[in-house]
Amino acid sequence: MSWYPYLLPLLAFYIVRKALVFRENSRKLSYLPGLRSLFSPASPLGVLLPTYFWNPGMKWQWHWRKEAYAKHGLQTISVLGYLTSRPAVYTISMDVAKQVLALSLKGQLEKTEESTSFIRFWGRNLFTENGAEWSRHRRIMNPAFSPETYALVWDEATSVYREMVDAEGWAGKDEVTIPAMNPFSSKFALIIIGRCGFGQPMPWKSAPDASGIQMTLSEAIGIVSRSTIARLVTPRWVYRLPIRRLRNIETAWKRVDAELKHLVASRRAEMASAKERAESEKKDVFRLMLRASDGQGTLSMSDEELAGNTYLLLMAGHESTARTLDAVTGFLALYEDKQEEVYNEIRSAVSEDGKLVRASLTSHLPLLRDRTQHFQKLPKVEACFLEAARLFPAAPSMSRDTQHTVALQTDAEDGHGGQLVLEPGVRVAVDLVGLHYNPKHFPDPEEFRPARWYGVSDNDMTVFSFGPRACIGRRFAVTEGVAYLAHFLLDWKVTVVLKHPGETKAQWRARVMRADDGLTLGVGSVPVRLTRR
Numbered sequence: 001m002s003w004y005p006y007l008l009p010l011l012a013f014y015i016v017r018k019a020l021v022f023r024e025n026s027r028k029l030s031y032l033p034g035l036r037s038l039f040s041p042a043s044p045l046g047v048l049l050p051t052y053f054w055n056p057g058m059k060w061q062w063h064w065r066k067e068a069y070a071k072h073g074l075q076t077i078s079v080l081g082y083l084t085s086r087p088a089v090y091t092i093s094m095d096v097a098k099q100v101l102a103l104s105l106k107g108q109l110e111k112t113e114e115s116t117s118f119i120r121f122w123g124r125n126l127f128t129e130n131g132a133e134w135s136r137h138r139r140i141m142n143p144a145f146s147p148e149t150y151a152l153v154w155d156e157a158t159s160v161y162r163e164m165v166d167a168e169g170w171a172g173k174d175e176v177t178i179p180a181m182n183p184f185s186s187k188f189a190l191i192i193i194g195r196c197g198f199g200q201p202m203p204w205k206s207a208p209d210a211s212g213i214q215m216t217l218s219e220a221i222g223i224v225s226r227s228t229i230a231r232l233v234t235p236r237w238v239y240r241l242p243i244r245r246l247r248n249i250e251t252a253w254k255r256v257d258a259e260l261k262h263l264v265a266s267r268r269a270e271m272a273s274a275k276e277r278a279e280s281e282k283k284d285v286f287r288l289m290l291r292a293s294d295g296q297g298t299l300s301m302s303d304e305e306l307a308g309n310t311y312l313l314l315m316a317g318h319e320s321t322a323r324t325l326d327a328v329t330g331f332l333a334l335y336e337d338k339q340e341e342v343y344n345e346i347r348s349a350v351s352e353d354g355k356l357v358r359a360s361l362t363s364h365l366p367l368l369r370d371r372t373q374h375f376q377k378l379p380k381v382e383a384c385f386l387e388a389a390r391l392f393p394a395a396p397s398m399s400r401d402t403q404h405t406v407a408l409q410t411d412a413e414d415g416h417g418g419q420l421v422l423e424p425g426v427r428v429a430v431d432l433v434g435l436h437y438n439p440k441h442f443p444d445p446e447e448f449r450p451a452r453w454y455g456v457s458d459n460d461m462t463v464f465s466f467g468p469r470a471c472i473g474r475r476f477a478v479t480e481g482v483a484y485l486a487h488f489l490l491d492w493k494v495t496v497v498l499k500h501p502g503e504t505k506a507q508w509r510a511r512v513m514r515a516d517d518g519l520t521l522g523v524g525s526v527p528v529r530l531t532r533r
């Protein structure tokens with residue numbers, strides 16, 4: 001029997017249904033002007049299809065942001081897709097952002113459906129949970145982010161940097177040209193999270209894997225992080241089709257999954273043995289998390305949750321830092337005067353035996369801790385890392401869904417008459433790209449100006465979100481970034497590699513420092529030249 005006669009009615013049904021949904025969504029936000037397009041940015045088709053005039057895509061905050069907000073003279077706008085279901089509101093106002101993030105804890109706004117669907121791959125974890133469950137995960141994980149962990153991060157970052165220089169053959173050279181920084185920063189960040197996050201040996205030159213799957217763990221993790229968004233919006237069977245690229249993705253997911261389960265099981269066994277626990281001096285994040293979990297009695301974590309959090313740490317703690325390192329390298333190559341300032345600061349921190357002792361985690365860290373840990377301060381290096389993360393925020397938006405009617409207070413400039421009332425089922429996103437380029441909060445936002453971050457407290461480091469749900473790994477990331485940059489910039493002067501002799505620095509910036517989207521936001525390939533100091 002032919003199915004053609006049913007096609008037209010089915011299509012008509014689909015269009016009418018979408019039109020009704022769109023009408024209902026528009027009603028919910030009828031008072032709030034904003035962006036209208038075929039697909040909304042976070043919908044499956046919106047994610048899969050590239051940015052085009054009818055599809056804002058995942059990079060809309062980059063390409064369409066200025067027009068979208070400026071057109072209506074608003075700091076908070078609505079974003080609706082004609083063919084997608086969830087009505088959304090995006091804000092670049094700090095006041096509104098703070099309320100959104102605070103309400104997340106009071107149960108009025110919760111993690112989005114898409115965020116919680118990560119459970120499908122990873123199991124329940126800190127990122128996917130809300131309310132009391134979130135607080136249980138956070139309580140168990142907090143002790144794992146301690147000064148001892150950061151000391152380990154500094155030491156490992158120092159060793160990995162040295163291994164990289166030797167293994168890549170840069171040690172004996174006066175000049176090295178690097179077509180793209182990303183393979184190095186990505187590998188660096190992966191090894192750091194492997195060693196400091198999970199206590200895995202992970203050498204720079206990793207041996208091929210013995211599990212029979214022809215893919216190293218690093219390769220597999222790279223593929224997993226690049227394909228996470230696509231896997232969220234495509235069914236599993238797609239990856240079993242006889243297409244090599246798709247099969248590789250499936251293999252990578254299996255490889256990482258097996259590795260993490262093995263890690264959980266082996267560390268559990270280790271912890272179960274009291275003797276080994278007493279002997280084990282290792283303080284990686286995973287072991288500390290497991291210890292804290294054991295100490296929580298009925299509030300401890302299950303194996304599934306441990307695996308979920310392991311996945312989370314691996315993904316959240318790897319790419320975001322690597323992408324920020326790419327961006328900061330690019331900016332320092334462009335702004336040579338800033339690089340010189342930073343270099344002088346690093347030189348002044350070198351001890352008499354020519355070594356860089358551990359730098360402080362954040363510039364305002366209590367002095368007492370600094371003294372006990374023999375930490376030094378490199379505020380200018382830290383500020384460069386934060387400024388690059390402002391210009392290219394690895395997590396470009398933080399989205400929540402309303403559970404009840406929510407009222408957000410707005411100021412006069414936002415033009416909503418003092419209050420925005422959102423019905424249940426509306427998505428609210430803090431547009432971190434827009435907020436970071438909002439001249440009200442960051443004057444001359446396009447300029448790389450690290451001094452903006454001098455003396456800023458942890459709570460005001462917007463790049464890591466703010467409030468109690470801010471990034472748990474922020475000090476981990478900052479320590480790693482500062483340690484890497486301090487060693488790298490002490491050895492090398494970094495300059496841009498131009499495409500042709502006539503290319504200006506402004507053209508280089510426009511060509512290279514462009515948004516490249518994936519699981520996280522960052523720049524693409526950063527071609528630089530290293531000249532020995």
Ligand code: HEM
Binds near residue numbers: 313395465470477
């Ligand atoms: C430059 C590097 C990093 C940036 C820019 C960054 C940014 C962020 C942001 C903006 C959030 C909030 C997301 C939201 O509320 O929707 C977040 C959450 C989180 N980050 Fe990071 N992060 C970085 C590095 C790290 C590292 C190194 C780790 C772990 C080792 C980590 C682990 C996490 C976790 C577990 C959460 C969820 C926290 C919660 O929901 O309570 N991040 N990060």
